[in-house]
Amino acid sequence: MSSVAEKLQRKSQKPAATKQVRLKLVYVDFWSALKFSFLVSISLGIILVVATIFIWVVLASTSVFSSIDSIMQQILSDNTYSVSQSVSLPQVALFAIVVALLNTVIGTALGAIASLLYNFSVKLTGGLLVGFTNQ
Template sequence: MSGVSQSLQRKSPTKRTGGKQIRLRLQNIDFWSAMKLAAVVGFVLAVIQIVVTIIMWLLLEILGVFAKVDELLQDLLASSQFTLMDFVSLPSVILFSVIVGLLNFVVITILGALAALIYNRSVPLTGGLLMGFTNQ
């Protein structure tokens, strides 16, 4: 070791815990468990997405953003019949958000299962993850 690393090692406080440290290697991730966990995460994210979309739409409606955009578009298009609410009404926004949430749920579930499969296939090459645990 170099002089710098030796002096840093001497200066660093050594804390000894009373527990025993165990090192374990993760060799396999259960495919179905990974898929179920990914499905739960995907479902929770889809629900969060739908709720946030509804809250944002209501907030924009309360603040009058849609009315201001309607006025701007009516001036630009010189058409008094055009309204933004024909395209972004609350039911259509909720429907779009539900469709995107369902697609995200499917994609997240598939990606979680695929990640477990890729990890399980790469363990013979990489040796897996080495984790340390301490008993306290």
């Protein structure tokens, strides 16, 4: 009598048939690329705003701004200038939001332009050949 382990060992010695599929990417839908690039740009914009606010909070809580203020007062011997007043949280947050909005517009436009350029280049190159295997 053979055990279950021996049967499994015999089965595993058979070579597994691997299937290969080759696909050619010859068209990228413009609206799909536009929507995808918009969503990616919005996500990166949110990350930018949150990270900027987080970095400002960390710098403010570790009193980096007051250290910079004291160094600037020693160098300039001017007591009226303050970095902490010039770089306040509302100013930093507003700047980050404006940059995120600009990045969203530019990122969406670049995604749309990239899809158009790919669709035009497919006529010359024939497309992108992608291979998949089943393992």
